[in-house]
Amino acid sequence: MTTTGRFFCADAARTRGDSIVGTAPHGTAWVLIEYRGGWPADGFDGLDLEPGTKALVFAAARAARARVLLVRRHGRHVPQGPPRWAVLCYDATGAHRQHWGTWERDEDLAQIVQALGTPGEPGGRPVVLVCAHGLHDACCAVRGRPVARALSERRPELVWECTHVGGDRFAANVVVVPDGVYYGNLDAGSAVTVVEEHLAGRIRAEHLRGYTDLFPPQQAAVAAVLDRFGPAGRHDYAVARTVRDDDGWQIRVTGRPPGPAAADGEADAEIGIEAEAEVEAEVEVDVVAEIDVEVRARRTPQNRLTCRGPATSSAVVYDAVPIRPG
Template sequence: MTTTGRFFCADAARTRGDSIVGTAPHGTAWVLIEYRGGWPADGFDGLDLEPGTKALVFAAARAARARVLLVRRHGRSVPQGGPPRWAVLRYDATGAHRQHWGTWGRDEDLAQIAPALTTPGEPSGRPVVLVCAHGLHDACCAVRGRPVARALSERRPDLVWECTHVGGDRFAANVVVVPDGVYYGNLDAGSAVTVVEEHLAGRIGAEHLRGYTDLFPPQQAAVAAVLDRFGPAGRHDYAVARTFRDDDGWRIRVTGRPPGPATADGEAGVEIAIDVDVRARRTPQRQLTCRGPATSSAVVYEAVSIRQG
């Protein structure tokens, strides 16, 4: 993927071996707005919409702590049937995720998003697969994201959308499954198809997992360590039961039922408790995005021990 003489943050991150563990932004609600034209560098904020409607949507999303993403189907040259769509999606710990879908033709139609953010929505197990392909925000999102969007769209055209910035440019290609709230990174066309198909089959693995968005970074790292130790599992097969902060880091108890024989006596299907010690460290100053030469430090979360409680 490297082009001589040009800096690509995802190439640099892979060369350094940057960890993706614990890097999923926290949040449990998403607003998706289908926008078939060009995306501004700052996404929804940069759209030239009717000011009152735009302010209403922005305020409602901020109050609900919802992330607003522009979306489109892969391949804008392909004719799109029907009016553009919008959605409000919410994570639910029970797995009965809530979704509210609508359409818009005029800017003012987007005002429907505000009341949708204050009502539960309909329960649905149907996921949405988002691929960050926001090239004006970061070149790597386009260079690495669009081939992934193409590959996934060929397999799951009804589920897959390209989207604006989701965070973690240097981990491109990034895929987010919502409202499950699961972030994946460092994907290419082949690995993305495998990861998404496994996810849809209820098998989330650790290799490309950035984290679960309902958890905070140390908790994300703990769950990733459990998945790495015991193997892929469903989105709700494990839960964080307790988080204890000490001077050195965190001790996090994860409970659940590992797939297959996992307990000491080889009995499958029995709930166990796993204690994970997580530590944090800061990296040296580095250039972390393509868009500017400014450097910054990142926090890395590492599981230093894992044991059955």
């Protein structure tokens, strides 16, 4: 997707081969506000809302370290009913918490403040967010909207376009919340595959930017395990230990089937599986794998990383070196 005479950061990033691993912003809570008008370049911050309510929501979101995103359904049809808002929170047990409400007056958004302070209902369907914030970065619109269209045709009840999620050069970006999983470098075809696989409990390393409850080196370690042993569910792996050393990080990842043991017939020898067998009529094996990953960080040369201006900056890349038994 190249346009002669105009710089597009996503085109440049693909030409350079920029790594997407370990680039998911850290966070475990999201505030979604359906806004059907034009989105300002700075999203929620730029909305002309009642000042007191806006300040309350902003302060509560900041205290909860929640990302505030404006959302809308894809397409030009007129939505039915009042706009919605949501507070979605990641839960390491998988029982993700959700609050949903509606608003018609600016003051109605004050409900978000209370929602941020209470647990919310467990479960609920995941939300698939596609960054299509063209005023923030052109690539988000050029690459994001075709992805939003393709996903909306397949899963209209789950998919929303949203404002800036970070990583413009990795457009099209898709975030599944409250799972807290970032995907990048997507097009219409790959996005449908990635989301369907995600919903079926098969997260693959390809297109994965990272899990938002983990810090970048930990995201890189989990991505390396997925790349080595194949797809797994959102909670099939956990980071058990992270040790900083002079050269990087030593990170231990633990998992159960459908993790490394199920994906590799030689896993016993390679990663040191500890198994306990309980024999009744049949043998049932509870497999626990421990995988140690070494992660190193390096800086790239100065490059233009967004479409918004000529300024250049350096990015940090996280490399996971060979996995060894725990």
